[in-house]
Amino acid sequence: MHSKSKQRGISFIGLLFVGGILAMTGVIAAQAFPTVIEYMAIEKAAQRASAGQSVVEVRAIFDKQAEVDTIKSITGKDLEVSKEGDKVVVAFAYQREIHLAGPAFLTLKYAGRSK
Structure with a gap:
């Protein structure tokens, strides 16, 4: 006598859906990652620029580092x-x-200050 066993797991359509979501997330992360790297560089440049004694000097130091x-x-x-x-x-x-x-954009807002 055979008893019917229920199959468990994800369907092919479900697999495609999950794969699509993961792919989109990966693409967005790949585009956002360079902005995070740039933010860290800006933070470092702002820290270096804070060694300046005048506004003009601070901006010049930042621009050189930039x-x-x-x-x-x-x-x-x-x-x-x-x-x-x-x-x-x-x-x-x-x-x-x-x-x-x-028409969809992801807006990333960055802010920081020297320590």
């Missing part, structure tokens, strides 16, 4: 330079857009 690290999202003009006590503080904020499909 050239070395190929930073394209912001320039020295976009920095907010202030003083807290005797310390120069360099702050920045910007956003990057990643085109998804048709």
Whole structure:
């Protein structure tokens, strides 16, 4: 006598759906990763620029570092330079857009400041 055993697992359509979701996530992550690397370079450049004594000097130091690290999202003009006590503080904020499909974009907003 044979008893019917129930099959368990994922159907082919389910597998295609999950695979499609994973592929889309991978593509978005691959496009977002360089923006994270650039953010870290901007953070490092802002930290170096905070050694400057004037706004002009801070922006010049940042722009030189931006050239070395190929930073394209912001320039020295976009920095907010202030003083807290005797310390120069360099702050920045910007956003990057990643085109998804048709009219859809993923907007990434980055902000930071020197320590």
